[in-house]
Amino acid sequence: MIRRLLHPWLTVRAQIALGAVFVAAALPKLADPPGFAEAIWNYQLAPAWLIHPAALALPWLELLCGLALCLGVWVRPATAWLGTLLLVFLAALSINLARNHPVDCGCFHTQASARSAEGRVADMRWAILRDLGLLALAAQILAAGAYRRKEEP
Amino acid sequence: MLDFRKAAPLKLPSDPLKALTFAAAALVCAGLANRWAGPTRKLDWTGWAPPPAAAPAAAPPLAVPQPQPLPLPPLRQKAPAPMGKVAVLPARPAAPAPQAAVPADPAAPFAAEPSQVLREISSDAALAAFRLRIPFLDARRSEDFAAGHLPGAWSVPIWEADAPARITEFEARANPEPRSPIVIYCSGGDCEDSRLLANKLVGLGYRNLLIYTGGFPDWARQGRPQEKGARP
Numbered sequence: 496m497i498r499r500l501l502h503p504w505l506t507v508r509a510q511i512a513l514g515a516v517f518v519a520a521a522l523p524k525l526a527d528p529p530g531f532a533e534a535i536w537n538y539q540l541a542p543a544w545l546i547h548p549a550a551l552a553l554p555w556l557e558l559l560c561g562l563a564l565c566l567g568v569w570v571r572p573a574t575a576w577l578g579t580l581l582l583v584f585l586a587a588l589s590i591n592l593a594r595n596h597p598v599d600c601g602c603f604h605t606q607a608s609a610r611s612a613e614g615r616v617a618d619m620r621w622a623i624l625r626d627l628g629l630l631a632l633a634a635q636i637l638a639a640g641a642y643r644r645k646e647e648p
Numbered sequence: 649m650l651d652f653r654k655a656a657p658l659k660l661p662s663d664p665l666k667a668l669t670f671a672a673a674a675l676v677c678a679g680l681a682n683r684w685a686g687p688t689r690k691l692d693w694t695g696w697a698p699p700p701a702a703a704p705a706a707a708p709p710l711a712v713p714q715p716q717p718l719p720l721p722p723l724r725q726k727a728p729a730p731m732g733k734v735a736v737l738p739a740r741p742a743a744p745a746p747q748a749a750v751p752a753d754p755a756a757p758f759a760a761e762p763s764q765v766l767r768e769i770s771s772d773a774a775l776a777a778f779r780l781r782i783p784f785l786d787a788r789r790s791e792d793f794a795a796g797h798l799p800g801a802w803s804v805p806i807w808e809a810d811a812p813a814r815i816t817e818f819e820a821r822a823n824p825e826p827r828s829p830i831v832i833y834c835s836g837g838d839c840e841d842s843r844l845l846a847n848k849l850v851g852l853g854y855r856n857l858l859i860y861t862g863g864f865p866d867w868a869r870q871g872r873p874q875e876k877g878a879r880p
Contacts, residue, residue: 525681526689527689528682528685528689528690528691529688529689529690529691529789529805529807529808529809530789530807532691532695532807533807533841537840543695544694544695546695547691547692547693547694547695548693550691551678551679551681551682551691551693552671552674552675552678553674554678555673555674555675555677555678555681556670556671556674558674558677559670559673559674559677560670563670569666569670571663571666572663572664572666572667572669572670573670575663575667576667576670576671607835607839
């Protein structure tokens, strides 16, 4: 079972899927840093000095790591970065969901949606589920690498 | 002559080093991209947006030198409206009256109140302010501004890097007094951009800021006049 779950065939697919999702997520944010800064600010978590640098650099980190995963170079550090980002996103969404503060995800586009608070909460739930799924992909990539190294040193 | 067979095997950097390389490359790319970005896409590296918890400004005491002869008519003693909302008085003849023919001053609700540097105004009050030619500042993104705005509004997209320059331009051309009213709006609902801009203006010494909470969607819904296109 473990052998199947950590099969290289699956790892290749997971890499490409995870990389493609992050490349797709990075592009709109690269095109509109001010909008992304506003989205980060809306989360009410990051300190003021961090918001603008994060809005500028985070999309590039997503793009570079996503591309690296798609191309299969430097897979482990790229996956580690994306996994870390996913954990941060999960924490940010969960905290705001827990304190009942509906925010626009800012995941795949930067425009504020004209949705109701309930709609936003529903979106946040979906975003959390999606991030968990992506985190599972990242875990597969990292675990499969470790497993392979253990089996065939 | 370089002998490749004798050269040491290329040593790849370790994983933490690679991870750092990713971060450094992201920072370099971000720096270059931001340097070449157009004005509506540019973002300052240092932000000045206050943490949202502190968003409604506690007014610091007046520190600006007051140019006292205000262009505004004599301040009428008006009972402070509840909730900081400005009630719009219908134009009617002033009651106690040598000058009975003069209608009640419609600008009275917008006179500065020292206790409230920041007030929220309703849709009707916004229309009254518009008719009085009180300056309107549009805090939304320049894209939204170009798609439609209040006629004559000044575009100050608070999240874009040239917002300070836009404020300076507004000051230079409209020449507002510290206590003259300024209406600020964004896209209504839970949009916080007006408040951010208002806080910025409070920091610059303005003491009579009116936030049109309905914002542009409300204005459009009421079928009031609009203008399109970026401000030249």
